[in-house]
Amino acid sequence: MHNLYIGIMSGTSMDGVDIALVDITAGKVKSIASKCYSLPDDIKQQLLTLCETKQTSLQDLGELDHQLGLVYAHHVNQFLTHHKIERNKIKAIGCHGQTIYHAPFGANPFTMQIGDANIIAALTGITTVADFRRKDIAYGGQGAPLVPAFHKSQLENPSINRVILNIGGISNITVLIPHQPVIGYDTGPGNVLLDGWIKACLGKNYDNDAKWAKTGKMDTKLLTKLLNEDYFQLPAPKSTGRELFNLSWLRQKLTGITLKSEDIQATLVELTALSIVQEIIKLSINTELPCELLVCGGGAKNPLIMQRLSALLPNWNVLTTSEKGINSDDMEAIAFAWLAYCRLNNIPSNIPEVTGANQAVSLGVIYQ
Template identity: 75%
Template sequence: MQNLYIGVMSGTSMDGVDIALVDITGSQITSIASNCYPMPLDLQQSLLNLCQTKQTTLQNLGELDHRLGKLFAQKINQFLAEKGIDKRQVKAIGCHGQTIYHAPNGNYPFTMQIGDANIIAAKTGITTIADFRRKDIAYGGQGAPLVPAFHKAVLYNPNINRVVLNIGGISNISVLFPNQSVIGYDTGPGNVLLDGWISQNTGQAYDEDALWAKKGNINNKLLNKLLKEDYLKLPAPKSTGRELFNLPWLNQKLNGFNIKAENIQATLVEFTALTIANEVNKLSLTNDFPCELLACGGGAKNPLIMQRLSILLPKWTVLTTNERGINGDDMEAIAFAWLAYCSVNNITSNIPEVTGANQAVCLGVIYK
């Protein structure tokens, strides 16, 4: 008998709504179906404006929360219809929501995801789990990253030094070494600067196959300036987002430079690859086990990033998670289906060594 859960993810890139249908029976986690639905451009632009300006009205915030909840519900219903799945078969939906601000280090730490889960539950008729991050923050954690616990469940191998790298808008790693506690954190930018820069200069949403970056040359002076960012020097646990790495941040770094736009794109690719590789190279390897870096997320499709990682990490075999049985496009949606399963079954799902929380807790709030 199948135990079906749905995971819904809309990440830092805000390019679409990822939905995955997963069968979870004990330790067996099987992806059944998935799809990605584009984010309506007007809603995407409203969200980007909110994240970039950090200014809004209560009315605008409330309306965006409603619109996202309605969008998630519509796409879940569409997905179920397309796949011929009776919603009564689905035990729960795990919806991450859209992060609009993440500030775990202030005097009053908080993280904010919107997309009203009441609307999702009402319009789908399926129990919905959301608000996964705030309980971890309540226990002293960063509220992120949460996916390392899932990576451990599906990709840990007792005979391999394995790192799972998610290159979304922000890049994060999960370190799955034999006989060591799992650690994981945000290394820095993933696609957020690359997508923002090409969009600003060419109108393209992203640099497909890194074709634009390949036309440029790395500017080492700019690269060195980018690498001086304070976040990169912080010890883990740590997490970041658009609050730090955004176009205003980049434009401030570009003051005093006169560089062709494609050269800046090439430099941003190198910056992204280096911030990842620098962290991986710091890790203490277990014995003489082979080393694998498994990449997922949109950045895993960037051939220039993947090429640079292979060169910068000579001890490591650089692969995608697809080559180990999990579609990298679906990874985070599947993870939130698993987090919903944990919530329904009262299973702890954060890792204190990853987030910095003072204890393991069951994450997520249940909406019926």
Template identity: 75%
Template structure:
């Protein structure tokens, strides 16, 4: 008897709706199908405007919430049809929603993901789990990152120091060191600045294979300026997003520089790689065991970032998560299928050591 769940994720990069059909039976997690539905340009532009300017109207916010609900529902229905899946067999959908603001360190901490889960449940006819982050925050946590709990469940190995690195818009790590508590946090930017900069200059959504960055040279003075940010001095647990690392933030950093656009792109690649490597170098690894850096997310497809990580971390074997059996493009969608499974089965799914919450709690709200 299969236990089928669908995970849905649209991340900081806003490039599409990732979906994964997962069978979770007897603690075994098997991915049966996956797909990505592109984010319509009109919705993406409205989201980017909202996230980067931090200004909107209630009308605009409400409409975007509704539009994203429809987009998720339509994407799931296409996915079901394409893969000949009987929706009656699906126990639940786990949908992360689209983060438009994440502010865990203010007087009144909050996080906001939009994409109306009522619409998803109504249009698909499938129980939907959403709003995964706020329960953790209610118990004093950052509400992020949530995926380390999934990484622990599927990738922990008592014979290997493992770090799972997701390079999406923001980069985050899950640290799986034998006989130590799992930790995880956002290291800083992933693709968010790279994508924004190339779009502004070349009207391309991303730098395929880092080809444009390869034509530039890293500027050390700019690199130092980029690292002059309080976030990098903060201890974990910590989390960040597009509300900090965005195009206006970059423009402020660039005011004293007159550089070629491709040199800025090359410097941003180095910024991403170095901000990750500096955090991994701090880790209290077991020096008797081998070290694996397992990379997933869009950045895993950027050979320039991957090569720099290998050079900056010679002690670590840098590879995609594909090499240990999990498609690097599907990781987060699979994780939210697993989080839906945990919610349906009343299993706590945050890790207090990761998020800073006062206790382990069952995450997600059920929409039927």
């Protein structure tokens, strides 16, 4: 009996398409293989422009949705060929899609992910589950974050205070404290501003090993201005994205401040670390138990962010999730494979305390 699922994730950072193959038996996930494929430059640029300007035409939006579906399907087929896996052994693909707008507040809350799942199902011949977030919104939730339910299922430990921290474009935490309800939400920017700033200044997609940030000096005045953002004061549940934290936001905050570009990068690292830590120190933890911060996502590879987290949280053991058996690069792709498994088995996969939904439901739409 095959229990193989594929997860596809392309996150806020748009640094690529992560594909993960997992075995899921009785709800427990075992990672088998994974690969990150790059997004074609023209599609990535269209997505970045769309998220930044929030302007498009219906034709351009429809075509981008189609193109992304083709990209996802192509990479799944490449992945299967490379690993010599027969497609009839895969029970389902779970595809998050690419978020282009997330607006959970207001009179008519919505979230929008594109990447036509009909195309993925048609071109791979594999049942595809997608559109995970909107059902949670339909039940009064924020549609995010969804990965905490996966974290709870795989990483909860009754004798450890655990926080799972995903640093993608946006940073989010899942709080797993014994005998307390699970909470999880977006703390604020992860890599989105760091990647955007180095791209604008040096033309690079990201600051490899924080080498550029290390040449700069953190500026307290700018940090104070950056932290003076309403989002950081909001209570959970809350979620955010590029529609708030983007280069236009940063440039507005830089008004009246003159700094070297590398000093701005160093300050953005501190913003990422401090906005996370400010949330963690608010938690009511069981002081008799050890504390672990398990980090995943691209930010887990940033030595400066990891260093600052350890320094700012002296009572916490800061590790990557890889050290606990779930590859830190693949966490979200694996989570969407698990969400597809939940949908096919009609298992509730949101946590109302996390998203604000009024009930637990099985998320996702099945495309065959």
